[in-house]
Amino acid sequence: EAGVTQFPSHSVIEKGQTVTLRCDPISGHDNLYWYRRVMGKEIKFLLHFVKESKQDESGMPNNRFLAERTGGTYSTLKVQPAELEDSGVYFCASSQGGRGNEQFFGPGTRLTVL
Amino acid sequence: GEDVEQSLFLSVREGDSSVINCTYTDSSSTYLYWYKQEPGAGLQLLTYIFSNMDMKQDQRLTVLLNKKDKHLSLRIADTQTGDSAIYFCAERVFNYGQNFVFGPGTRLSVLP
Numbered sequence: 357e358a359g360v361t362q363f364p365s366h367s368v369i370e371k372g373q374t375v376t377l378r379c380d381p382i383s384g385h386d387n388l389y390w391y392r393r394v395m396g397k398e399i400k401f402l403l404h405f406v407k408e409s410k411q412d413e414s415g416m417p418n419n420r421f422l423a424e425r426t427g428g429t430y431s432t433l434k435v436q437p438a439e440l441e442d443s444g445v446y447f448c449a450s451s452q453g454g455r456g457n458e459q460f461f462g463p464g465t466r467l468t469v470l
Numbered sequence: 471g472e473d474v475e476q477s478l479f480l481s482v483r484e485g486d487s488s489v490i491n492c493t494y495t496d497s498s499s500t501y502l503y504w505y506k507q508e509p510g511a512g513l514q515l516l517t518y519i520f521s522n523m524d525m526k527q528d529q530r531l532t533v534l535l536n537k538k539d540k541h542l543s544l545r546i547a548d549t550q551t552g553d554s555a556i557y558f559c560a561e562r563v564f565n566y567g568q569n570f571v572f573g574p575g576t577r578l579s580v581l582p
Contacts, residue, residue, distance in 0.1 A: 359512075360512065390538055391572075392549075393575075396574070396575075397574055398474065398574040398575070399513075399558065399570075399575075400570045400572070401570060401571070401573035428539055435554065442545075448514065453541075458515055458518075459515075459570065460515075461505075461512040461513035461514075462512045463510065463512040464512060
């Protein structure tokens with residue numbers, strides 16, 4: 357069974373440009389999460405989808421970040437316009453329903469904003 | 471809000487035991503996790519413990535939880551070079567969002 361996949365693995369962009377990150381969860385997982393780790397600090401929660409609905413987006417840093425999950429399958433996270441402080445590793449995770457279920461993480465996308 | 475802290479670096483010799491420590495802010499009902507991240511890979515769940523437990527053992531891994539002191543530790547027995555990685559402590563707070571609160575990660579280096 358394929359795990360959580362993320363694309364691209366690395367992205368280098370200039371300040372002010374737009375970048376879109378993609379996450380493909382494990383098939384059948386209704387829950388999809390985005391996290392990011394900035395400058396070697398702790399991994400911070402960004403938001404949580406249940407199917408196509410945003411269940412909790414309390415971790416989104418500002419309105420330059422837009423997450424979508426049309427159709428309840430893959431998700432995209434767009435940063436527009438990107439700022440220097442957005443550099444970091446963006447992780448996606450998915451899980452089946454229920455509170456006790458394990459979250460399976462993808463390998464992350466390393467974003468560098470110059 | 472919730473906060474999880476860890477020391478950032480740990481070096482041990484191959485064959486020795488490693489102990490990675492973590493402190494967290496308490497919640498009424500929570501799971502506590504240890505994740506491992508190898509270079510270029512995602513986060514791999516190693517083990518977890520529910521807050522009403524004080525110890526869990528799984529092969530070379532032993533998790534100890536001191537709920538009074540809000541202290542969690544991961545002991546790796548007979549540490550091998552393949553154990554070199556970043557280890558994240560994480561707390562799951564039972565809120566509606568089901569999200570995790572992670573520590574900054576401890577980079578474990580295993581020396582031959």
